[in-house]
Amino acid sequence: MADSEGRSSEGESETPSLEERTTKSGRLPGNRYVRIHRRAEFRREGDIYIAGEESLEPETAAGRVYERARRILFGPRLESDADATERLSILTGLAILGSDNISSSAYATEEAMRILALAGIGAFVFTTPIAIAIVGVLAIVVLSQSQVISAYPNGGGSYVVASDNLGTLPGLVAASALLVDYVLTVATSTAAGVAAISSFVPVFYDQRVGIGLVFIGVLMIVNLRGVREAGIVFAGPTYFYVLSIGALIVYGIFRVATGDIPAAAVPPDPFPREGVEALSVLLILRAFASGSVGLTGSEAIANGVPSMEPDERRNATVTLVIMGTFFATIFLGLTFLAQSIGTVPDRSEQETLNSLITRSLVGTGPFYYVVQLATAIILALAANTGFTGFPRLASVLANDRFMPRQFAYRGERLAFSFGIVALALVSAAVLAIFNGSVTQLIPLYTIGVFLAFTLSQTGLIRRWRRTREAGWQWRAGINGIGAVVTGVVLIVVIVAKFEQGAWITLVVIPVLVSLLLSIHRHYTRVQDALVLERLDEPLPSPRPPVVIVPVGRLDRAAVQAIAFARSISPAVKAVHITTSAESAKEFRDRWEHWAGKVPLDIIESPYRSLVPPLIKYIDGIDRSDDRPVTVVLASFVPHNWWEWLLHSQNAIRLKASLLFRPNTIVIDVPYHIDDGHRSRL
Amino acid sequence: MQPKRVLVALAGTSADPDVIRLVASIAKPARASVIGIHVIEVRWNLPLDAVMEPELDRGEQLLESAKKVADQVGISLETELLQAREAAAAIIDTAVERKCDLIVVAMPFRKRLGRVYIGRTVQNVYVNAPCAVLAYRQEQNA
Numbered sequence: 001m002a003d004s005e006g007r008s009s010e011g012e013s014e015t016p017s018l019e020e021r022t023t024k025s026g027r028l029p030g031n032r033y034v035r036i037h038r039r040a041e042f043r044r045e046g047d048i049y050i051a052g053e054e055s056l057e058p059e060t061a062a063g064r065v066y067e068r069a070r071r072i073l074f075g076p077r078l079e080s081d082a083d084a085t086e087r088l089s090i091l092t093g094l095a096i097l098g099s100d101n102i103s104s105s106a107y108a109t110e111e112a113m114r115i116l117a118l119a120g121i122g123a124f125v126f127t128t129p130i131a132i133a134i135v136g137v138l139a140i141v142v143l144s145q146s147q148v149i150s151a152y153p154n155g156g157g158s159y160v161v162a163s164d165n166l167g168t169l170p171g172l173v174a175a176s177a178l179l180v181d182y183v184l185t186v187a188t189s190t191a192a193g194v195a196a197i198s199s200f201v202p203v204f205y206d207q208r209v210g211i212g213l214v215f216i217g218v219l220m221i222v223n224l225r226g227v228r229e230a231g232i233v234f235a236g237p238t239y240f241y242v243l244s245i246g247a248l249i250v251y252g253i254f255r256v257a258t259g260d261i262p263a264a265a266v267p268p269d270p271f272p273r274e275g276v277e278a279l280s281v282l283l284i285l286r287a288f289a290s291g292s293v294g295l296t297g298s299e300a301i302a303n304g305v306p307s308m309e310p311d312e313r314r315n316a317t318v319t320l321v322i323m324g325t326f327f328a329t330i331f332l333g334l335t336f337l338a339q340s341i342g343t344v345p346d347r348s349e350q351e352t353l354n355s356l357i358t359r360s361l362v363g364t365g366p367f368y369y370v371v372q373l374a375t376a377i378i379l380a381l382a383a384n385t386g387f388t389g390f391p392r393l394a395s396v397l398a399n400d401r402f403m404p405r406q407f408a409y410r411g412e413r414l415a416f417s418f419g420i421v422a423l424a425l426v427s428a429a430v431l432a433i434f435n436g437s438v439t440q441l442i443p444l445y446t447i448g449v450f451l452a453f454t455l456s457q458t459g460l461i462r463r464w465r466r467t468r469e470a471g472w473q474w475r476a477g478i479n480g481i482g483a484v485v486t487g488v489v490l491i492v493v494i495v496a497k498f499e500q501g502a503w504i505t506l507v508v509i510p511v512l513v514s515l516l517l518s519i520h521r522h523y524t525r526v527q528d529a530l531v532l533e534r535l536d537e538p539l540p541s542p543r544p545p546v547v548i549v550p551v552g553r554l555d556r557a558a559v560q561a562i563a564f565a566r567s568i569s570p571a572v573k574a575v576h577i578t579t580s581a582e583s584a585k586e587f588r589d590r591w592e593h594w595a596g597k598v599p600l601d602i603i604e605s606p607y608r609s610l611v612p613p614l615i616k617y618i619d620g621i622d623r624s625d626d627r628p629v630t631v632v633l634a635s636f637v638p639h640n641w642w643e644w645l646l647h648s649q650n651a652i653r654l655k656a657s658l659l660f661r662p663n664t665i666v667i668d669v670p671y672h673i674d675d676g677h678r679s680r681l
Numbered sequence: 682m683q684p685k686r687v688l689v690a691l692a693g694t695s696a697d698p699d700v701i702r703l704v705a706s707i708a709k710p711a712r713a714s715v716i717g718i719h720v721i722e723v724r725w726n727l728p729l730d731a732v733m734e735p736e737l738d739r740g741e742q743l744l745e746s747a748k749k750v751a752d753q754v755g756i757s758l759e760t761e762l763l764q765a766r767e768a769a770a771a772i773i774d775t776a777v778e779r780k781c782d783l784i785v786v787a788m789p790f791r792k793r794l795g796r797v798y799i800g801r802t803v804q805n806v807y808v809n810a811p812c813a814v815l816a817y818r819q820e821q822n823a
Contacts, residue, residue, distance in 0.1 A: 021730055026774040033720070033765035033774060034730045036737070044741055047734075 018042050018049060053077060075225050077412040085228070086414050087309040090319050092231030095238035097304050098323035100185055100297025100385030102238065103378040105330035106245070107192055108134065108294030109338055110353035111442055113345050115287035120275030121344055123283070130288050131335040134295065135328045137485055141298050142324040144457050144482035147475055148302040149316045151463060156396045157303035157389075158456035163400075165459035165466075169513070174455040175397055176512035178299070180505055181448030182390035185296065186383040186427035187434065188441045190215045193380030195438055196352055196372060205350060208436040213428050215380045220424035223387040226413035227307055230388075234381050241378035242326055244371050245354075249333035252361050256340045265359035267346030286496035292489055293442055294331055296449045298324065299456075300385045304392055337361070349439060386427065391419025401523040402516040443500035448509070450490040457483035544569035545630040545665065548621060549598075550614055551576050552634075552650060554590055557671035561634035562598055564669050571627070574600045575617055579608050610650055611657050618664070630665040631658060637670045682813065683711045684783040688776045690768070690806070691719045692787070693743040696819040698750045700787035703817055705754040707783070717747050718761045718775055720768035729764060737762070769805030776812055784810050787817045 020037040038044065041055035056077065058067050078086065088096055112130050116123040152160050158178060163171025190212040198205040222230050255261065277283060301320045308315040334357060337343075343356045358371045391407070395416045398408035411417030434440045460479040464472040494502055547565040551558045551574045558574075565572045574591075578584045584602045591600050605613050622629045635651035638644055651668065658666045689704050691697050701717070708715050721736045723729055744760040751758035765771035776784050786806050791798045797818070807814050 023730065024774070024778070026770055027777060028770070031765075031767075031770040031774060032729060033763050033771040036762040036764060038741070038762070043745065044738060 073221060073224075074413055075229065078226065078414050080410075080414070083414055086226055088227060088231050088307050089309050090315050090322070092228070092235050093301070093308050093315065093319045094322055094326075095235040096227065096231045096388050097300045097307075097385060098297070098319060098326070099234060099238050099378060100189060100300060100382040101295070101323050102242065102297075102326050102330070103189065103192075103382035104294035104296060105327050105334065106196070106241075106354050106375050106379055107352065107438065108291050108331050109335045110345050111293055111439075112287045112291030113338065113353065114271075114439065115283065115290050117271035117345060117347075118275055118277040119279035119283055121271060121273055123275065123279050124339065124344075126284055126287065127335055128339055130284070130291055131332055133288060134291050135332060137292065137489060138295055138298065138324055138328060140478075140482050140485050141295060141453060142320055143478050144453070144460070145298060145302045145320055146317050147460055147479055148456055149305055149313055149320065151460060152302075153305050153313050153316075155302075155304055155306045155392060157299055157393070158452035158459075159393060159396065161456040161459040161463070162452075165462040166455065170455050170459070172402065172513045172516050173509065174452045175393060175402070176509045176516065177448035177451040177455075178303070178393055179390060179448075179512060180508055181296065181445070181452070182386040182393070183423065183427045183430055184441060184445045184448065184505075185386035185389075186216060186219075186423060187212075187430040188438060188445055189379055189381075189383035189386070190427070190431055191434070191436045191438045191441055193376050193378075193383075194436060195349060196354070196376035196379050198350065202350060209432055212431045212436050216383070216424050216428050216431065219381070219383055219387055220420055223384065223391075223420045224411065224413060224415055224417055226415050227388065229413075230384065234384055237374070237377040237381050241374040242330075244367075244374040245330055245334075248358060248361065248367075248371050249330065249337065252337040252341075252357070253333070255361065256337070261340060262360045264342045264344065265356045267344060267348075267356055268350045269346055269348035270344045271347050282496065285492045289446065289489065289493040289496040290442060292450070292493065293446050294327065295489075296445060297382065297385050298327075299449060299452060300389045303389050307388070307392070349437065383427075387420055387423060390423040391416030394419040394422070397516065400520075401527075402520045404519065440501065443497035443502050444505045446493045446497075447490065447502055447505045450486050450493060451509070453486035454483055454490055457486060543627055544571065545628040546621060546625050547572045547630045547632055548618055549574045549632045549634070550650075550654065551600075554587070554594060557634040557636045557669075559596065560671055561632050561669040562596060564667070565630075565632040566598070568630070572598050573621070574598050575614065576600060576602045577605050577610050577613055578602060579605055611653055614654060615657055615661075618658075618661075622663070628663055628665065630667060632667045632669055635668055635670050637672045639673060682783070684708070684713045684781075684813070685711070686779060686781045687713050687715045687783045687785060688772070688779065688781040689715060689717050689785045690772045690787070690802075691717050691743060691747050692802075693719065693739060694787070694789045696787040696789045696817065697743065697747055699819060700785055700817050701747055701750045701756075701758070702754055703815075704785050705751070705756045707785075707815075708756055713783075715751070715756055715758050716761060716775075716779055716781065717744060717751070717758045718763055718772065719744055720763045720765050720771045722768050723764050723766055725766065729766065731764075733764075767805070768802045769809065772802070772806050773810045776810060781812060783813045783815060785815045785817065787819070789819045790821045 018039050022035045022037065023032055024035055025032055041052055042049040043052055044050070058064050109127065109131065113124060113127055116126055148157060148161055154160070159171050159175035162174040191208070193215060194204070194208045194212045197211070198208060204211060222233050301316050301323065305312050305316045308319070334354065337357050338353060341357065341360050343353060343360060345353050346356070354375055355372055358368050362368050394403050394407040397403040398405055406418040407416065407422070409416075409418060430441075457479045461476050461483065464476040464479070494506065545568070547569045549558070549562050549565050549572060551562070562572065562574060576587055578587060581604060584604055588600070588602060601617070603613050603617060618629060618631065633651040633655060635649070636647060638647065655666055655668065658664055684707065687704055687708050689700060691700075704715055707713070719740045721733060721740055723731060723733070727733075740762045744762060748758050748760060761775065763771045763775065772784060772786070784806060786803045788800055788803050791800075803816055807816055
């Protein structure tokens with residue numbers, strides 16, 4: 001008996017349910033009671049079943065081993081409700097979202113000096129003015145990004161700002177620029193981290209690509225463990241770097257101020273005194289553009305506002321300001337020391353400027369290794385900003401149907417696992433292609449972020465003009481300055497670095513935009529085809545189909561498939577493919593002796609091919625009858641995985657061939673042996 | 682007494698966590714298995730197997746909470762949800778069917794007409810159960 005909700009009583013049921021009710025008799029007459037058994041894997045809340053962790057428990061030994069390994073590597077699963085606790089504080093947020101920008105301070109000075117060195121080391125006098133200009137741009141960017149945080153607290157950064165105010169195409173350009181930038185953040189930061197290590201362990205220089213790939217793999221795993229755990233892991237190294245480099249700068253400034261200026265350490269391959277190019281405005285602009293690499297990563301906080309603890313806006317803004325202050329202090333400090341000591345960068349990239357400054361100040365004692373280790377770790381971990389930004393942006397794009405839906409799904413640790421793995425693979429490929437060279441990667445790097453900055457600032461100006469909120473004039477003014485400055489830097493970067501590799505980014509961004517648009521077109525087409533416009537439409541009643549059952553052998557599996565076919569339609573036809581007339585006759589004799597009495601067609605295939613004649617046969621039947629065609633496949637399922645190797649599994653090949661055939665339903669009727677279960681058919 | 686199987690009746694009161702801790706202190710040294718049940722009493726104007734959603738949800742939640750407390754105190758709690766006309770009869774019948782040698786019932790401290798009120802279910806289990814019964818009354822200030 002079933003009640004009105006289809007739940008069973010007395011153990012019987014017409015509509016299956018996850019709840020089983022058994023009426024039991026008590027010791028005394030009339031003392032009946034009902035035992036309500038609900039499966040442990042599902043708990044109920046109202047009229048919804050919630051799949052508990054038990055429903056994810058593997059049933060096989062191999063599955064349990066995999067599960068244990070997965071747990072050790074990625075940690076236990078988190079429920080969706082844990083999202084509120086999977087947030088970043090200012091302390092951990094600075095480490096996760098700000099490490100890219102802060103770590104850029106380790107190499108921004110060197111990148112500017114490398115360009116100036118082309119005009120000879122005398123051109124280094126421009127290093128300090130360039131550094132001050134870059135910090136000025138950073139101040140404007142920080143102020144503008146705080147406007148983005150205030151206006152768009154749901155994250156998405158430049159993509160959302162540009163889409164909302166400038167339209168879909170500018171939004172996608174910003175998104176593509178950021179996606180490219182995040183990939184390059186991972187590749188460049190990893191390369192810079194490995195370069196820092198090979199500065200004090202030169203033997204690693206030749207293995208830099210391999211070490212970089214290992215770093216990316218480790219970062220991927222830590223990020224798959226969830227954002228909070230990644231924050232805890234990365235907080236230590238970030239503050240270790242800030243403290244150690246801070247101590248070095250304070251010590252260096254003290255020595256310079258007291259007139260105890262050390263002799264500059266000599267790099268393995270110093271730039272020559274005489275330059276190979278004339279000192280020109282373009283060269284200075286190129287140096288400025290190269291140094292501007294230090295501004296990358298400053299957009300990450302505005303992109304990831306929802307990952308901050310409440311009050312998200314306030315915490316994100318405070319984190320942004322602290323990040324900018326740390327970067328500016330370290331960058332200006334290292335530039336001042338490089339200038340005061342007279343450090344010349346290493347042309348061969350074997351030793352970093354940071355290492356040379358440290359070596360000049362403290363020699364190669366323990367503190368030298370502390371600073372180098374801290375720098376190496378922060379540079380490698382700066383890649384983590386990419387791992388935070390890329391998956392989140394990809395999920396926003398996926399929700400807007402510009403990227404595959406998989407990017408929007410959260411994994412078992414509430415991380416956007418698909419995005420994390422995709423980023424790791426792409427950035428690993430980029431690192432390998434560019435042979436782990438920071439200098440080769442830098443020219444590609446800055447364009448994306450400045451393009452996104454410019455678009456988001458312009459978008460914000462339009463927003464303030466449209467909404468006219470209190471104080472809109474000064475907000476629009478700030479964003480106007482931001483848009484002009486970042487736009488100018490963008491043009492300078494493009495012009496200055498075009499030949500060095502910036503053209504690659506300029507080609508990739510439009511390609512990515514068109515890819516995102518074509519994905520969107522696909523999803524729109526599918527949505528149009530599938531959407532149920534009217535909910536009051538009655539359920540269609542299709543006619544019983546023509547059922548074709550390919551039969552290789554008249555055995556239990558075939559009988560079960562034919563029995564099932566008969567249960568869905570009276571029009572059932574069995575078909576047997578054979579290689580010779582003798583075996584055809586033999587099969588026909590056996591079939592006629594069988595009590596099944598289902599019409600049989602036998603096809604002889606002298607070329608011993610099975611699937612193509614069967615497909616042609618199905619085509620023929622389909623053309624001769626206007627009813628839908630259903631193919632019922634009997635598939636034998638072995639007990640152990642290795643037993644698959646002992647069977648041809650034609651059903652799988654046939655299923656694959658029929659997958660894309662229109663108007664064809666394929667039903668698999670598995671036949672399990674030796675599993676202790678009797679067939680229910 | 683060293684019980685082999687203990688049945689604990691859970692009513693969803695504030696005494697439930699206390700009684701589970703008490704059962705743990707008895708069951709752990711004896712390595713006894715523990716079954717926690719909650720009985721939904723069905724009024725006579727409804728069929729015995731009537732689907733009573735709010736009561737079912739409450740029952741599931743209190744059993745879930747009981748499992749969490751049991752996990753904390755280190756015992757494994759098997760839970761059952763029942764519907765009956767009278768809770769005491771269902772508790773006793775389940776204890777008999779599951780061959781339990783101890784039933785533990787709990788009651789919060791309540792007073793009626795100036796006297797401590799035990800309640801119909803605890804009283805009936807106490808009087809009619811064939812096995813040992815331990816009744817836990819919560820302290821006055823709990």
